[in-house]
Amino acid sequence: MRISELSAKSGVAIPTIKYYLREGLLHQGQQTAATRAEYDEAHLRRLRLIRAMLEVGRLPVASIKKVIEAVEDESLPVHEMLGTAHYALSPAVEPEPGEDWQIARDQVDRLVADLGWDIAPHAPTRDELAQTLVRMRQLGLPIDLTPYAETARTLVSEVEMDKIPFHGPRDAAVEALVLGTVLYGKAFDALRRMAQESESARRLSP
Amino acid sequence: MRISELSAKSGVAIPTIKYYLREGLLHQGQQTAATRAEYDEAHLRRLRLIRAMLEVGRLPVASIKKVIEAVEDESLPVHEMLGTAHYALSPAVEPEPGEDWQIARDQVDRLVADLGWDIAPHAPTRDELAQTLVRMRQLGLPIDLTPYAETARTLVSEVEMDKIPFHGPRDAAVEALVLGTVLYGKAFDALRRMAQESESARRLSP
Numbered sequence: 134m135r136i137s138e139l140s141a142k143s144g145v146a147i148p149t150i151k152y153y154l155r156e157g158l159l160h161q162g163q164q165t166a167a168t169r170a171e172y173d174e175a176h177l178r179r180l181r182l183i184r185a186m187l188e189v190g191r192l193p194v195a196s197i198k199k200v201i202e203a204v205e206d207e208s209l210p211v212h213e214m215l216g217t218a219h220y221a222l223s224p225a226v227e228p229e230p231g232e233d234w235q236i237a238r239d240q241v242d243r244l245v246a247d248l249g250w251d252i253a254p255h256a257p258t259r260d261e262l263a264q265t266l267v268r269m270r271q272l273g274l275p276i277d278l279t280p281y282a283e284t285a286r287t288l289v290s291e292v293e294m295d296k297i298p299f300h301g302p303r304d305a306a307v308e309a310l311v312l313g314t315v316l317y318g319k320a321f322d323a324l325r326r327m328a329q330e331s332e333s334a335r336r337l338s339p
Numbered sequence: 340m341r342i343s344e345l346s347a348k349s350g351v352a353i354p355t356i357k358y359y360l361r362e363g364l365l366h367q368g369q370q371t372a373a374t375r376a377e378y379d380e381a382h383l384r385r386l387r388l389i390r391a392m393l394e395v396g397r398l399p400v401a402s403i404k405k406v407i408e409a410v411e412d413e414s415l416p417v418h419e420m421l422g423t424a425h426y427a428l429s430p431a432v433e434p435e436p437g438e439d440w441q442i443a444r445d446q447v448d449r450l451v452a453d454l455g456w457d458i459a460p461h462a463p464t465r466d467e468l469a470q471t472l473v474r475m476r477q478l479g480l481p482i483d484l485t486p487y488a489e490t491a492r493t494l495v496s497e498v499e500m501d502k503i504p505f506h507g508p509r510d511a512a513v514e515a516l517v518l519g520t521v522l523y524g525k526a527f528d529a530l531r532r533m534a535q536e537s538e539s540a541r542r543l544s545p
Contacts, residue, residue, distance in 0.1 A: 189474065212543040219536060223529075245533070251540035252533055262529040268395065269522050280498045281523065282530050284490060289534040292486045299543060314532060316475055317487065321531075322524055323429075323468040324488050327451070327458055328495040329520065330425060334457035337418040337505060 139172040143180040150180070156194065158183055158201055178304040185311045196221040204303045211299055211306065216253070218307045222314055223257040226264045237266035240276070248282055293317065345378040349386040356386070362400065364389055364407055384510040396517045402427040410509045417505055417512065422459070424513045428520055429463040432470045443472035446482070454488055499523065
């Protein structure tokens with residue numbers, strides 16, 4: 134298809150497509166004349182992926198570039214490729230100086246080990262969770278995350294992972310991961326607050 | 340105790356305490372001399388609540404005022420008081436014009452009815468969830484929220500609600516709700532992404 138059709142089908146404006154081509158986020162089309170190139174389904178899939186990362190994941194272009202490098206590096210196993218996208222979605226958390234941080238971080242590492250989860254030592258989620266634990270400890274909240282972890286694991290293994298097309302095109306798997314992580318995460322968060330309202334009504338209504 | 344001790348015990352600076360007094364967020368102490376007042380445990384609890392809403396809930400002062408009015412209005416049932424805090428924590432979502440919005444909003448209302456949940460018709464979480472459903476539909480994601488809702492309900496009824504001291508001081512119940520909603524929500528979000536990494540490793544590793 135021509136660039137105009139690619140634009141119509143993807144909903145991405147032509148100047149934006151040209152920007153992605155210049156930045157190397159979108160691979161070049163097949164040149165058919167000096168000023169004319171042909172695009173195909175792979176380009177459409179890539180544009181869907183870029184939109185997912187940009188509009189739903191709210192990732193900066195530099196992070197999107199890194200994820201796309203992982204998608205294009207066919208020698209990289211699918212799990213590593215998905216990890217690159219996944220880590221890009223995690224907020225960057227700086228370890229804080231002091232004992233509170235070390236206690237919290239040790240607690241996270243022990244939780245992961247106790248659960249038998251397979252999480253990379255450098256996964257940014259470890260520091261992200263440690264930061265929340267530091268706040269909880271400072272505020273005197275009880276810190277027993279095991280029921281939360283068990284709930285998350287059941288949800289992920291019984292519901293979420295089946296939605297990722299691991300064995301299709303690499304772009305599609307990453308797109309499903311990004312959309313699923315962000316949008317179902319938002320949905321769960323709203324549903325949790327709804328469940329709190331309903332349970333509070335059940336317990337407190339006359 | 341004097342204001343200096345209140346400041347030391349709460350970790351809130353004296354000028355900030357004076358600002359809360361002027362704004363009516365903190366009730367006046369017992370006047371013991373022209374320039375001297377006595378404060379007590381209720382003031383400490385109130386300062387803890389304000390900090391929770393400000394620093395963890397990230398609520399603007401106008402919203403904090405509304406919640407505190409609900410805390411101070413003893414004629415308001417506990418469930419309504421907690422609802423005021425809860426709704427203040429929900430992002431404000433404007434209904435979008437168009438058919439997509441109506442379809443999504445109907446879907447939310449049907450889900451709530453099917454689950455038998457007790458949610459106010461004007462609860463902001465209904466619009467919040469509808470907004471996420473609109474995005475999902477536009478992106479072609481499967482929309483079956485039932486497993487997410489069931490998971491949320493189990494988590495809330497078996498784990499979360501027991502942490503709210505419904506029958507103690509009103510400040511303490513609202514504080515526990517705000518901290519629990521925000522911090523355990525963050526923790527769950529990180530744990531869910533950890534579970535995704537672990538499950539992806541399990542399924543894809545050689």
